Amino acid sequence: SQQGEEDPQALSIQEGENATMNCSYKTSINNLQWYRQNSGRGLVHLILIRSNEREKHSGRLRVTLDTSKKSSSLLITASRAADTASYFCATGPYTGANSKLTFGKGITLSVRP
């Protein structure tokens, strides 16, 4: 079953604009991670945020986590055509170190040149 649900399902923006993607989940988590996938190939890890953190930055990426609302958002600033991909949020359970990640269905981001 899917734990995370991303919103919107698809997003189309112009190069240079910001892209905001949201993820909601159902059960308590230890961490939440965002991944990117190009053309149905392997997943590329973008950022991990732990349940005791509220915001993290990595380059053009900004992730927030609100455990009271069971939601997270990923902001990509100054988007580029190369950012075109599918984006997934994945949650790690409250107990266990490297236990399973539960993924949402993903968001398809298209960045128009």
Place this chain on the structure above:
Amino acid sequence: ETGVTQSPTHLIKTRGQQVTLRCSSQSGHNTVSWYQQALGQGPQFIFQYYREEENGRGNFPPRFSGLQFPNYSSELNVNALELDDSALYLCASSLDRGRPDTQYFGPGTRLTVL
């Protein structure tokens, strides 16, 4: 590049056959997880191996089995293939240091069952 490799890249099998997929973990990683990704869906957890022992399993039947070797490489075996087994199979390696950490994914094996 994550340093995680998978073979083969593509595979075509017929219903009822058996298949073995292989994964080579990133150097220094002691944990490998396998995921199944159907078209248009997110990856679904199959199982995880930590130091050669199964360390958690998702909602997959026993005909999905795995191995982890002393060098931490891994195999996923699927018996009695069904049409619904057609998917992208992803392995991910990580280092268990007693706290959750990043899982690094390989490029995947695309399995088609006819």
